[in-house]
Amino acid sequence: MNKVELLAPAGNLEKAKMAIDFNANAIYLGGKKYSLRARANNFSLDEIKEVISYAHKNKAKVYLVTNILCHNGMTKDFKPYIKQLMALKPDGFICADPYIMNVIHTNYPNVDIHVSTQQSICNSKSALWWHKSVGATRVVTAREVDFINLAKMTKALKNKMEVEYFVHGALCVGYSGHCMMSNNLSLRDANVGGCAHSCRWNWELKDKNGKLISKKFTMSTKDICHVCHLSKLIEAGIASFKVEGRMKSLHYIATICNNYSHALKDYYANRLNAKRIKMYENDLAKAANRDTSFAWFNGQPTQKQMLYRDVQKPLTQNFAFIVDKKVKGGYDIISKNFFTCNNTFEVFGKNHDLISNIKIISLYDVKEKMAVDRVNKPMYHYIIKTKAKLDIGDIGRITK
Ligand code: SF4
Known part of the structure; x- marks a missing residue:
């Protein structure tokens, strides 16, 4: 059985690298044209080149999102643009518009085409239509497909098309791609x-x-969280677990990728049990101040299960620092928020479970070359001394 892919969103270069560092197997991102999320810092051609090189060095894939629905007048620049993108050697394209898919398939018949969730595909016959028409190799299902039908789809599409399913993040109150x-x-x-x-x-x-x-x-829906359904989804033959959120923060990307990649590792090591799932759910809840639900997984959800009411949950954890390197006497960190030596921290990282109740013994401002008792500048280097054992790339959150 192929291992399932963890597919993370990348709204900019820093987030792309963070997702890969936290063990996403693939990332998806948009260029400056033909991609939704117009307000994400979409990537220039040079940035796409850099991120593909970084991803491939780390054995991760990059899917380029060209999933707008083209109006007349938007089509004419697509052919030269796709030629520029193809030269960068991406691993596939996520598309929604038949014109875009047809241009890619006709000119580059071997490239992977993923049918975007914007097409709201809820059955295997529709998916196969895209496979036969434009050579689509993967379908990103509508988020409204329940588990029973999802399993039927993967069975019917076996050896023809891969199935990608959203496991975490926000969803539309209407079918994606059909809301005016x-x-x-x-x-x-x-x-x-x-x-x-x-x-x-x-x-x-x-x-x-x-x-x-x-x-x-508000008609806003709760976010999806399927970490407790990972085993079921893998065994049903899902090829890729997609995380929503190209507009989300660096801390969000790191937290989601970290928990899902650890959970997948547990699954393949036969140790994904109820206790560990609870641990992941608790930590995932720290990524966003929104309630989560299983959405359509068990069939039509009730309003209570699905709709997000005017619940204002303050964030309880703040992104404090990233460990940049180990140095004599401590760790060189990059600050992300204000904090003091009196705060308490927790740290997560790709090589270990969450470490709680961390105290900082001392702080040293690298630029000012002096001991300090507080961090008051973001994106500066400080050296922290702590009894906890940390790794490069670990992320610290303030808990108290
Ligand atoms: S349902 Fe909401 S989030 Fe989705 S497209 Fe419509 S307005 Fe936007």
Whole structure:
């Protein structure tokens, strides 16, 4: 059995490298054109080249996202653009528009084409249509497919197409790629990456007589978290576990990749049990201040299971530092937030489980060449002394 791929989002170069450092097997990212998430810092050609080189050196793959739905007038530049992208040797393309897929397949018949979730594919016959029409090698299913039907799809597509499934992150209240709410309310086209997240605004909900039912109603959905379903999904034949979030923070990417990659490692070592799943769920909850759900996994969810209400959960953990190197007497860290020697920390990393209750014995400001009792500049080097054993690349969070 091939090992399942952990596929992470990359909104910029730093996040791309972070995802790979935290053991994502593949990343997906957009160039400056033809990619959704118009407000993510999409990649220049030079950056794509750099990230592909970094990924391939670390045995990870890079899928380029060209998944907008083209309006007339958007098609003419695609052929020269795809030629530039192909020269960079990506591992595949994620596409939604038939024109884009057809151009790629006709000109580069051996390149992998993944049908984006923007096509909302919920059955194997639709997936096979894309396989036969434009040579698609993978389908990213709609997030609305339940587990029973997902398993039927992977069975029907075996040896023809891979199936990629969203395991973590946000989802639309409508089918992805079919929502006009943002276009209508803010003139920002969700289908070319400009979504204003209108479904997440605070709305007034009234009954048919105009009587106010709720002053603060949102259609926003809870995020998905499927870490407890990993075994089931692997055994059903899913090829790739996708994480949503090209707009999310560095800390989010590191936390999600770290927990899912550890959970997958546990699965293949036969030690993914209820206790460890709980540990991963607890840590994943620290990545975002939003409730999570299983969404459509068990069939049609209830409103309570699915809709995110006006719950404002403050973040309890702050991203404090990254360990850059080991030095004599401590660790050289890059600061990410304000903290003092009186704070308590926890640290996660790819080589160990979460280490809690860490105290910093002393702090040294590398630039100012002096001992200090607080970090008050982000992105500066400090040397910390602690009794905890840390690794390069570990991430520290403030807990108290
Ligand atoms: S408005 Fe909401 S449902 Fe519509 S595309 Fe944007 S996030 Fe998705």
